[in-house]
Amino acid sequence: MSTVEIGLTAIGVFAFALSGALMAVRKEMDVVGMFVLAAVTAVGGGLTRDLLLGLRPAALQNPWWWLIVAVATLIVFFFSRVVDRLRRAVLLCDAVGLGLFCATSTTIALQVGLGQLEAILVGTVGGVAGGVLRDVLAGEIPSVLRRDTQLYVVPAVLGCALLAVASTTGLDGGPLIVLAGAAIAVVRILALWRGWKAPAPRPGGRTVR
Amino acid sequence: MSTVEIGLTAIGVFAFALSGALMAVRKEMDVVGMFVLAAVTAVGGGLTRDLLLGLRPAALQNPWWWLIVAVATLIVFFFSRVVDRLRRAVLLCDAVGLGLFCATSTTIALQVGLGQLEAILVGTVGGVAGGVLRDVLAGEIPSVLRRDTQLYVVPAVLGCALLAVASTTGLDGGPLIVLAGAAIAVVRILALWRGWKAPAPRPGGRTVR
Amino acid sequence: MSTVEIGLTAIGVFAFALSGALMAVRKEMDVVGMFVLAAVTAVGGGLTRDLLLGLRPAALQNPWWWLIVAVATLIVFFFSRVVDRLRRAVLLCDAVGLGLFCATSTTIALQVGLGQLEAILVGTVGGVAGGVLRDVLAGEIPSVLRRDTQLYVVPAVLGCALLAVASTTGLDGGPLIVLAGAAIAVVRILALWRGWKAPAPRPGGRTVR
Numbered sequence: 001m002s003t004v005e006i007g008l009t010a011i012g013v014f015a016f017a018l019s020g021a022l023m024a025v026r027k028e029m030d031v032v033g034m035f036v037l038a039a040v041t042a043v044g045g046g047l048t049r050d051l052l053l054g055l056r057p058a059a060l061q062n063p064w065w066w067l068i069v070a071v072a073t074l075i076v077f078f079f080s081r082v083v084d085r086l087r088r089a090v091l092l093c094d095a096v097g098l099g100l101f102c103a104t105s106t107t108i109a110l111q112v113g114l115g116q117l118e119a120i121l122v123g124t125v126g127g128v129a130g131g132v133l134r135d136v137l138a139g140e141i142p143s144v145l146r147r148d149t150q151l152y153v154v155p156a157v158l159g160c161a162l163l164a165v166a167s168t169t170g171l172d173g174g175p176l177i178v179l180a181g182a183a184i185a186v187v188r189i190l191a192l193w194r195g196w197k198a199p200a201p202r203p204g205g206r207t208v209r
Numbered sequence: 210m211s212t213v214e215i216g217l218t219a220i221g222v223f224a225f226a227l228s229g230a231l232m233a234v235r236k237e238m239d240v241v242g243m244f245v246l247a248a249v250t251a252v253g254g255g256l257t258r259d260l261l262l263g264l265r266p267a268a269l270q271n272p273w274w275w276l277i278v279a280v281a282t283l284i285v286f287f288f289s290r291v292v293d294r295l296r297r298a299v300l301l302c303d304a305v306g307l308g309l310f311c312a313t314s315t316t317i318a319l320q321v322g323l324g325q326l327e328a329i330l331v332g333t334v335g336g337v338a339g340g341v342l343r344d345v346l347a348g349e350i351p352s353v354l355r356r357d358t359q360l361y362v363v364p365a366v367l368g369c370a371l372l373a374v375a376s377t378t379g380l381d382g383g384p385l386i387v388l389a390g391a392a393i394a395v396v397r398i399l400a401l402w403r404g405w406k407a408p409a410p411r412p413g414g415r416t417v418r
Numbered sequence: 419m420s421t422v423e424i425g426l427t428a429i430g431v432f433a434f435a436l437s438g439a440l441m442a443v444r445k446e447m448d449v450v451g452m453f454v455l456a457a458v459t460a461v462g463g464g465l466t467r468d469l470l471l472g473l474r475p476a477a478l479q480n481p482w483w484w485l486i487v488a489v490a491t492l493i494v495f496f497f498s499r500v501v502d503r504l505r506r507a508v509l510l511c512d513a514v515g516l517g518l519f520c521a522t523s524t525t526i527a528l529q530v531g532l533g534q535l536e537a538i539l540v541g542t543v544g545g546v547a548g549g550v551l552r553d554v555l556a557g558e559i560p561s562v563l564r565r566d567t568q569l570y571v572v573p574a575v576l577g578c579a580l581l582a583v584a585s586t587t588g589l590d591g592g593p594l595i596v597l598a599g600a601a602i603a604v605v606r607i608l609a610l611w612r613g614w615k616a617p618a619p620r621p622g623g624r625t626v627r
Contacts, residue, residue: 024563025619027559027563028564028565028618029559029563029564029565029618030563030564030565030567030615030616030617030618031616031617031618031619032562032563032570032571032572032616033560033562033563033564033565034619036562036563036571037563047470051260051469051470052256052260052266052269053265054263054265054472056471056472057470060470060532060536060539060540061536063533063535063536063539066535076619077617077619078619080619114269115272117272117275118269118270118272121269121272122269132346136345136346136554137550137554137559137560137563138559139348139557139558139559140348141236141238141346141347141348142242142346144241144242144245145233145236145238145239145241145242145245145246145346146237146238146239146242147237147238147239147242149239152241153241153245154241197239198239198240198241199239199240199286200237200238200239200240201234201240201243201285201286201287201289260469261465261469261475261478262474263472263474323478324481326481326484327478327479327481330478330481331478341555345554345555348557349557350445350447350555350556350557351451351555353450353451353454354442354445354447354448354450354451354454354455354555355446355447355448355451356446356447356448356451358448361450362450362454363450406448407448407449407450408448408449408495409446409447409448409449410443410449410452410494410495410496410498
């Protein structure tokens with residue numbers, strides 16, 4: 001990985017860990033719960049990706065992320081109100097993490113020999129599954145599935161598709177990852193800023209059960 | 210796979226996807242949530258089976274199911290009330306899917322070299338885990354575990370056991386799968402029709418915590 | 419495995435299965451739900467460990483635990499109030515199971531070639547994940563993450579770390595497992611007895627969301 005990728009990954013892990021630790025505080029967990037939720041959010045996507053691909057989880061081979069997760073946990077432990085007030089900055093970093101994790105996961109899936117459609121699926125899971133696991137452990141319906149959430153999965157899918165197509169051109173992998181990740185981050189941030197949401201069935205459907 | 214098996218699998222995937230998308234509507238998710246829940250319900254069982262057996266997930270090798278899941282999602286998106294009124298038909302198709310997924314999973318487990326008892330376990334998981342994941346993501350206790358549900362796991366276990374025993378006779382695999390799957394579907398439909406339920410501990414136990 | 423280890427494992431599986439079945443009773447599940455929750459609690463940790471390590475799940479190779487889980491389910495089905503009154507004994511056995519599962523999982527992770535830090539992580543997951551899956555399937559926030567729970571993950575981590583360090587000395591594996599497992603059980607029981615809890619962020623943080 002290039003220095004740029006390492007830096008972006010660290011930002012993403014940190015932002016994901018902050019969101020996990022903040023969720024744990026909301027749910028009245030102790031410091032153990034904060035660390036676990038921070039770790040699950042930060043590495044859950046990559047872990048799920050590696051299990052799907054039959055790879056030994058990267059998170060078990062090079063656990064440098066522990067340190068970032070621990071720092072994020074401590075910051076939220078002592079300054080949760082400050083972090084909460086910086087929510088916009090956290091969301092920006094989260095978008096960077098989403099973009100990079102999606103792009104990295106798509107690339108790994110292609111390297112393992114998956115087809116493009118399958119790689120887009122695995123890439124999206126790699127970016128999104130951490131937050132889904134965080135919400136499930138916190139006893140909530142995953143936020144990315146709810147109708148009150150700004151687009152999250154859609155930019156992920158689009159960016160992974162962009163990368164899967166671009167990778168067939170023989171362009172160099174490293175810059176492509178950064179480019180596709182940036183595209184995801186930008187669309188996600190635009191969605192946050194402009195309030196873009198995915199369509200939902202009409203309210204009448206709500207009575208269905 | 211024979212044409213019959215392919216047709217039955219498509220029916221099962223479609224029915225499972227409908228149930229996932231309907232659950233998403235009930236939980237006020239957007240179209241992304243509907244697609245994710247439909248997909249998880251339809252392929253979650255096979256995915257869990259493959260992870261348990263250490264196989265590359267079949268859902269990643271031949272993603273024809275995307276199309277069926279997308280169609281089911283769109284149908285529920287636009288006509289959720291109609292689909293809801295056809296609930297009995299959906300439950301019938303769900304029973305067909307349960308039977309086939311259980312029978313296929315048991316066969317795969319036996320082919321991988323598992324013992325009969327283990328194959329019954331994996332076969333049941335292959336049929337049931339998709340619905341369990343659907344309910345967990347929707348923030349509900351899995352319906353197959355609740356005391357108000359008609360028999361679902363029990364016919365699955367019985368059919369998988371039937372298949373595991375029959376496979377020792379050297380009979381041809383294809384017809385056995387259809388036969389065992391049909392047996393599961395019939396018992397499940399009888400349970401729905403007659404209101405058969407598994408025993409539950411006496412109400413006095415409810416105070417336990 | 420030595421006779422001592424086999425006996426301790428059986429005690430742990432039994433205690434974990436009891437806690438799963440009791441949770442199912444609380445959640446008004448039927449006997450199917452009781453068995454599933456008992457099984458998930460008893461073997462979920464080892465299963466998660468094996469998936470993380472890329473091993474064929476031990477639970478699928480030698481399903482002797484079915485019998486213990488079935489017995490525990492039946493006992494809770496008929497005598498849930500009695501079992502509930504013996505809660506302290508169940509918690510003691512649970513501590514024994516936690517200790518042994520953590521120690522076994524750490525050892526397996528080291529044997530597979532993981533580094534010490536990674537082995538501590540996998541060891542803790544092997545001891546704790548069963549209870550986490552139980553709580554998720556029951557629709558609850560995992561008890562080990564909540565601020566009202568006596569130390570559970572902390573003794574697990576400490577014991578796994580003790581074992582990971584001790585294993586570098588070349589001491590014999592079997593006694594080390596029993597020793598580290600006993601250390602975990604003792605610290606867990608002390609935490610229960612003395613009411614030790616992990617620190618939690620100040621209440622002011624609670625308003626964060």
